[in-house]
Amino acid sequence: MKSRGSRGWGIVRVAFLAVLTLFTLLPMVWMLLTSLKTQFAASQYPPEWWPKNVTFEQYSLLLSPATETGRDFLRYMFNSVWVSLASTVLGVIVAVPAAYAFSRFRFPGRQLLFYSVLLRNMFPAVVFLMPLFILMRWLHLVNTEFSLILTYLTFGLPLSIWLLKGFYDNIPAQLEQAARMDGATRFQAFFQIVMPLSSPGIIATAIYSFILAWNEYLYALVFLNDKSKLTLPVGLQRFFTEYTTNWPGLMAASFITSVPVVVLFLILQKYFVRALTEGAVKA
Numbered sequence: 001m002k003s004r005g006s007r008g009w010g011i012v013r014v015a016f017l018a019v020l021t022l023f024t025l026l027p028m029v030w031m032l033l034t035s036l037k038t039q040f041a042a043s044q045y046p047p048e049w050w051p052k053n054v055t056f057e058q059y060s061l062l063l064s065p066a067t068e069t070g071r072d073f074l075r076y077m078f079n080s081v082w083v084s085l086a087s088t089v090l091g092v093i094v095a096v097p098a099a100y101a102f103s104r105f106r107f108p109g110r111q112l113l114f115y116s117v118l119l120r121n122m123f124p125a126v127v128f129l130m131p132l133f134i135l136m137r138w139l140h141l142v143n144t145e146f147s148l149i150l151t152y153l154t155f156g157l158p159l160s161i162w163l164l165k166g167f168y169d170n171i172p173a174q175l176e177q178a179a180r181m182d183g184a185t186r187f188q189a190f191f192q193i194v195m196p197l198s199s200p201g202i203i204a205t206a207i208y209s210f211i212l213a214w215n216e217y218l219y220a221l222v223f224l225n226d227k228s229k230l231t232l233p234v235g236l237q238r239f240f241t242e243y244t245t246n247w248p249g250l251m252a253a254s255f256i257t258s259v260p261v262v263v264l265f266l267i268l269q270k271y272f273v274r275a276l277t278e279g280a281v282k283a
Contacts, residue, residue, distance in 0.1 A: 028258065035059070035252035042247040058252035073253060075228060076235035080257075083145050083231060084213040087152040091160055091209040092202060094153070099164030100190065104173065114165070121158045126218060128154075133222060147223045148231070152216060156209040163208075167201035168194065203268055211261055232257045 034042050035058055037051040064070040102114050132151055133142070141147040171194060179189040195202075217233040224230055236257070239250035 028255070028262075031251045031255050031258075035248050035255055037248050039246065039248055042251075058246075058249045059256075061249070062252055062256065069249075072227075072235065072238065076230055076232045077256075079145065079229060080214060080232040083148050083152070084210050086145075086149045087156065087213040088206050088209040090149065090153050091156045092206055095157055095160035095164055095205055096195075096198075096202065098157075099161045100168055100194070102161065102165045103168035114161075117158050117161055119158075120154070125155060129218065129222060132219070136223060143224055143226050143229065145224075145229060148213070148216075148220055151219050151223070152209070152213040156212050160205040160209060163205055164198065164201050167198050171197050207264060207268055210264065214261055 033049075033051060036054045036056070037048065038053060038055060038057075041048050041051060041053065061067050061069050062073045065074060098117075102110065132154075136142050136147040136150075139147075141150070175193050175197075176186075176189040179193050180186070184192065215233065216231075220231045220234045224234065232253075236250060236253055239246045239253065
């Protein structure tokens with residue numbers, strides 16, 4: 001009876017995961033199929049589920065520097081890569097020592113300061129739109145990529161610090177003490193002992209920061225008004241016009257935009273899962 005019941009629950013779990021996977025993949029599949037259709041086929045009703053005349057015209061337009069659409073799209077992609085990578089690198093550089101300090105050092109107001117860092121995540125991002133815009137205007141950073149980099153750094157740091165602090169809490173301090181007894185300085189013990197052990201948490205933090213910056217739309221829309229500095233989420237608006245929408249082009253651009261994030265997560269997912277399961281045990 002026990003084996004029969006466990007087998008039944010196993011079938012239920014597999015069926016649930018299959019439905020969840022299908023629900024997750026269906027938008028991506030529909031996006032890809034629509035990008036391979038002609039404009040006429042994409043506008044048909046009832047919809048044409050499978051493209052009869054497959055065409056890669058939209059992809060060739062988007063990825064070709066010889067066309068205006070291609071030049072604009074490649075420029076948007078370069079801007080997104082630059083902003084996302086800069087935000088990720090700066091976020092890791094700031095989050096790693098901050099999380100280590102919260103984990104290893106005891107100083108007055110430590111708990112209050114730590115929870116005040118997390119307090120920002122209790123509010124939606126739109127609440128900070130006007131204050132940050134005024135701040136960026138005062139710093140003369142409006143319509144520059146640096147305004148987005150600083151903004152994304154602000155949004156990504158709280159969770160990054162929280163993840164890394166939990167990871168450092170699970171690394172025994174005795175390892176550093178043993179290195180110190182062998183003549184290593186605190187910095188040497190940190191870089192040679194703690195950093196390699198915390199690499200899954202650092203990678204997870206980098207993934208989170210990169211995805212946040214890559215997908216962000218609202219602040220990129222408000223802070224940037226120069227066409228040459230737009231990022232991909234805002235640049236996709238160019239496929240919408242007053243009288244018609246280039247649905248195949250929009251779906252092709254959206255699919256290309258989604259690929260880097262999906263590939264990055266698939267390659268590094270084991271580090272991300274490990275960081276969430278090990279690093280988030282303690283806070």
